[in-house]
C-alpha cells in the first residue's frame with residue numbers, strides 16, 4: 048500500500064522552502080504527500096516585503112473534514128508553523144487521522160545561524176514548539192533551534208560531538224523519540240548528529256562543506272529523511288545519510304550553476320536520485 052504523509056508547512060511562492068520542497072521530495076520517494084498549508088507567503092522570509100497570510104483559522108475544519116472523509120496517515124511531518132495554535136493542530140491531526148503506528152516528524156523551524164526567524168515573536172511560540180517536540184517520534188533541529196528548545200543562548204551553543212550528544216539526550220529525556228541535529232561543522236566538513244533513545248543508536252555523519260549558505264536546506268534535509276524513513280523503511284542512520292548526501296549534491300550542483308543563494312538549492316533536476 049502506498050504510504051500517506053501530511054506535510055504541515057507554509058507555502059512560499061518563491062524561494063524554495065517548506066511545501067515547495069516537501070511535496071516534490073515526498074512524491075519522488077513514492078509517498079502520497081497531503082499538504083496542510085500553515086500560511087501562504089509570497090516568498091520565504093529572507094526576501095524583503097513578503098506577504099504573509101496565516102491559515103490557523105481554517106485548519107480545525109480542514110482536519111475535521113479529513114477525519115470525516117477517512118484520511119488515514121502513515122506520517123505527520125511538520126515544519127514552519129504560522130502560530131502557537133498550529134502546534135496543537137499538528138497533534139490533533141495525528142490524533143484524528145494518524146494510523147496507530149503513524150510517525151510524527153517535527154522540524155522545529157525557528158531560526159538559523161544564531162538568529163530566530165521573524166515568526167518566533169514570543170516565548171509562547173518557543174514553548175509551544177517545545178511541547179510539540181515532546182510528543183514527536185523524530186525531531187530535526189539545527190543548532191540554533193536546539194538552543195531555543197533547550198533555553199540556551201544561541202551564541203553560546205557548542206558544536207562539539209560531546210556537547211551535541213548531551214543536547215540530543217536531553218531533548219529525548221524531555222520526550223522526543225529521536226533527535227537529528229543538522230548543520231554541524233567539523234574541520235571544514237558539515238554534517239549531522241543523531242540519537243535514538245529507544246535503541247540507543249548514536250552517531251555523527253560529516254561530508255564536504257559547500258561554502259555557500261542556501262535557505263531551505265533544512266527543509267530539504269527533513270523531507271528526504273521523512274521520505275526515507277516512511278517511504279523506504281530505512282533506519283534512522285540510513286535516512287540521515289540519504290538526507291545529508293542529497294542536500295550536499297544539490298548544494299554542489301547549485302553552486303556550479305551559480306544561481307543567487309537566496310533562491311535556495313536547485314533540487315529539481317536531481318529529484319530522480321530519490322526515486323526507487
Ligand code: PXL
Nearest residue numbers: 059064065091092127263266
Ligand atoms: O526554511 C525554513 C522556512 C520555511 N518557511 C518560511 C521561511 C523559512 C526560512 O526562512 O521563511 C516562510
